[in-house]
Amino acid sequence: MAGELEAILSEINGAGKVEVSLSLSSDGHKTFASNRRDEKRETEESQARGIKKNSSEESRVEDLAVSSGAPVLVEERFPEVLGVLVVADGGGRAEVKERLTDATATLLNISPHRVRVMPRKGGE
Structure with a gap:
């Protein structure tokens, strides 16, 4: 799941290289x-x-x-996403941060307050 998010989010204009870490409630059922x-x-x-x-x-x-x-x-129940950390080259710029937050929240169907976007060390 994180790999798919990284691939999609890195396509956002200004994002650059992206890494994603997910915090999940369980392994699912x-x-x-x-x-x-x-x-x-x-x-x-x-x-x-x-x-x-x-x-x-x-x-x-x-x-x-x-x-x-x-x-x-x-039946297959996927785990609940508790939080997401996105580290991106362009994560220090407000407009990129907003785009990454919105895209992540939309893709995972979670509230934007569960998403944190941080700039990559040495990024833009």
């Missing part, structure tokens, strides 16, 4: 499909003196659903 089979077995035994003995056994078998040799993905 993936849910895979499964095949579940419930089994129930009941037996009744007759014993001496007319006594009947009943027993039951229940089991559940759950296997990962596979299609073409790969698990079937049902």
Whole structure:
């Protein structure tokens, strides 16, 4: 994700070389499909003196659903972006800083206050 951002942001006029660091809430979450089979077995035994003995056994078998040799993905939740640091050659200029902040916030669908743009050492 950071690499894609760096490539896009470095195309902004005046940005120069760009590096991005993301702070994420987690690694995300993936849910895979499964095949579940419930089994129930009941037996009744007759014993001496007319006594009947009943027993039951229940089991559940759950296997990962596979299609073409790969698990079937049902849902994927991406981690929440907590903050972004953008270091750019042109990050010291106000208009470039604003463009980088707006672009980053838009691309990640986050509030601009979660984005910090800093000038690269020796940059413009």
